[in-house]
Amino acid sequence: MNDVNQPDIVAFCCHYTAYACSQDLQNLPRLGFPENVRLEILPCSGRISITRLLKAFEQGADGVYVAGCWEDTCHNIRGSQIAKKRVDYVKDVLAQLNIKPERVEMYMISREPNRGFIEVAKEMTERIKRLGPSPLKGK
Amino acid sequence: MKSGSNLEKVLKSGQFAVTGELGPPKNADAEVIRTKARFLKGCVDAVNITDCQTAIVRMSSIASSVILMEEGLEPVTQMTCRDRNRIAIQSDLLGASALGMKNLLCLTGDHHKFGNHPNAVGVFDMDSVQLLQMVKNMRDDKVFQCGEELKGTEPKFFLGAAANPFADPFEFRALRLAKKVVAGAQFVQTQLVYNLEKFTAWMQAVRDLGVHEQCYIMAGVTPPKSIGMAKYMKNNVPGLDVPDEVIARLKGAKDAKKDVREEGINICVDIINQVKEIEGVAGVHIMAIEWESAVPEIAKRAGLLPRPSVS
Amino acid sequence: MIVGERKPIQEIVGMLKGMKKILILGCGGCVSVCSAGGEKEVEILASILRIDRKKGGEPIETVEKTLTRQCDTEYLEGLKDEAGNYDAILSMACGVGVNYLADMYPKTPVLPALNTSFMGVSEEQGVWSERCAGCGDCVLDRTGGLCPIARCSKRLLNGPCGGSQNGKCEISPNVACVWQLIYDRLKGLNQLEKLKDIFPVKDWSSSLHGGPRKIVREDLKL
Numbered sequence: 001m002n003d004v005n006q007p008d009i010v011a012f013c014c015h016y017t018a019y020a021c022s023q024d025l026q027n028l029p030r031l032g033f034p035e036n037v038r039l040e041i042l043p044c045s046g047r048i049s050i051t052r053l054l055k056a057f058e059q060g061a062d063g064v065y066v067a068g069c070w071e072d073t074c075h076n077i078r079g080s081q082i083a084k085k086r087v088d089y090v091k092d093v094l095a096q097l098n099i100k101p102e103r104v105e106m107y108m109i110s111r112e113p114n115r116g117f118i119e120v121a122k123e124m125t126e127r128i129k130r131l132g133p134s135p136l137k138g139k
Numbered sequence: 140m141k142s143g144s145n146l147e148k149v150l151k152s153g154q155f156a157v158t159g160e161l162g163p164p165k166n167a168d169a170e171v172i173r174t175k176a177r178f179l180k181g182c183v184d185a186v187n188i189t190d191c192q193t194a195i196v197r198m199s200s201i202a203s204s205v206i207l208m209e210e211g212l213e214p215v216t217q218m219t220c221r222d223r224n225r226i227a228i229q230s231d232l233l234g235a236s237a238l239g240m241k242n243l244l245c246l247t248g249d250h251h252k253f254g255n256h257p258n259a260v261g262v263f264d265m266d267s268v269q270l271l272q273m274v275k276n277m278r279d280d281k282v283f284q285c286g287e288e289l290k291g292t293e294p295k296f297f298l299g300a301a302a303n304p305f306a307d308p309f310e311f312r313a314l315r316l317a318k319k320v321v322a323g324a325q326f327v328q329t330q331l332v333y334n335l336e337k338f339t340a341w342m343q344a345v346r347d348l349g350v351h352e353q354c355y356i357m358a359g360v361t362p363p364k365s366i367g368m369a370k371y372m373k374n375n376v377p378g379l380d381v382p383d384e385v386i387a388r389l390k391g392a393k394d395a396k397k398d399v400r401e402e403g404i405n406i407c408v409d410i411i412n413q414v415k416e417i418e419g420v421a422g423v424h425i426m427a428i429e430w431e432s433a434v435p436e437i438a439k440r441a442g443l444l445p446r447p448s449v450s
Numbered sequence: 451m452i453v454g455e456r457k458p459i460q461e462i463v464g465m466l467k468g469m470k471k472i473l474i475l476g477c478g479g480c481v482s483v484c485s486a487g488g489e490k491e492v493e494i495l496a497s498i499l500r501i502d503r504k505k506g507g508e509p510i511e512t513v514e515k516t517l518t519r520q521c522d523t524e525y526l527e528g529l530k531d532e533a534g535n536y537d538a539i540l541s542m543a544c545g546v547g548v549n550y551l552a553d554m555y556p557k558t559p560v561l562p563a564l565n566t567s568f569m570g571v572s573e574e575q576g577v578w579s580e581r582c583a584g585c586g587d588c589v590l591d592r593t594g595g596l597c598p599i600a601r602c603s604k605r606l607l608n609g610p611c612g613g614s615q616n617g618k619c620e621i622s623p624n625v626a627c628v629w630q631l632i633y634d635r636l637k638g639l640n641q642l643e644k645l646k647d648i649f650p651v652k653d654w655s656s657s658l659h660g661g662p663r664k665i666v667r668e669d670l671k672l
Contacts, residue, residue, distance in 0.1 A: 225651065266607055308634075314645070
């Protein structure tokens, strides 16, 4: 996906936030979920590891984000807060590597049925379009 | 008489003693010392020469002491444990004594974190109590710290220490002074006194231990130069206790369109007059840092002049 | 335990300039417990370094391994067949491990990925603090079990100094005055008289100031 207009984005999403949008994930494109965002569903956003986030970049992602529940609504109490700390760690790593830390993000969204899940995917897509392709691209 | 210094003589004679303080320059200009010394001459019995105070590189206290002596004043040479190990300290003290220095103030030293070389090694081979003990043993027992005999002329210092009545834990402060006295302190200069209530309570604890009969206690004072300085001392200098009344007095002067500096001098004189009345206070140590020119006025108004001539 | 912290990435990147194949070697001991140089951290650092090199168009091959400990001959010996295969071994152990690797593999460059910080405790998840300076001549019997060498900024043996206020050290409001702690503890134990005696000048020859230290126990030698 070298097309600047179609950034390659990996989204690590908690089961609950993803299903809050649609019980059937196959429906997502129809609801407006951008096609360039590759979904990886986790039982809880707290399961994301720093290594997985980094490897997504290593493998060529232009942007990576984690979507988890609002701080106080996580099933595992602190899952999404832990995920946020790991995202912050990766932001710091990217900054130290002179890569824009905005290429990674943590989104906390409601588990109630809503379109937040789609909104953040669109938001991230727009953001990465502005930033351009990953500096690892084509190397 | 351990050293025969003027300060020792004045204190021994039972007269209220006065010491000043002089911070050497951050350069090699002897004239800075001479200029500051001229303000202090005739107003004090001896002048403390700081040893890179607040861990900022300045002309050495021993070299500055020599210049002070050339101006006809007696130094209280300060020696800290921060920058020298026991070998360097003993060596420097042999030299200081040979050059004619007779008063020595033994300090641990300000931590270098606050100075202009925060990345330096903090030596701290020993602390102020151990330093006092070492120098006392050199003088009285003619031994080096290692136990080896000091053959020939020993350094003869009148030994001083610092005490902070306002630091914590308060209950231990008088006891710590007692330790310094056992270690060898013959006179002590306190941290700046603004909180008279606390100072009075500390002096009571000191008297309860009988320490005031074993060493001369000199209360540290300084005129606050501005409201900003008073606030800075209150909020930013660890171990300093500046009550709100002091700041209020300076503000009052400012509001009444009076000279704040003048009020600062008044405050200092008031404090001197009050500490004079406390049993066991043998003198004052006036630290008019970078305001040496205020000392003659303070000494005059506090009735400390003329300074005695003791032989 | 020995507490360490990974060096800034650019410092590590600078050490590896021009190298094409490295072994990133973790340690399963203290630095693993303090999340600085164990298996997980090896994986993270390897990925970071690959990203950096890929970005610069000069990829690097990273081999990841974690030994049970790097401070023991028996574990380090396991590298003898492969040590020569790398441009360098980037050790994520404390300085002890780095040294010992260098001692054992004279022909392979050995580089430190961590700064060895101190000997300390894990106060809570993510917080470590110093407790012992390894001075070689323990004084804790006289100070209520709290160390003035490791925990007093001026290593005072006759503290507290005039900078102790509200239980804090003058150097920072985040640093406890250990002499206040010693005072409180001895008071609680009814042992305040211990503070009346002057603590003599310390013999620093058992610390680093006496040269590198070594212990030989004949009873244990084979």
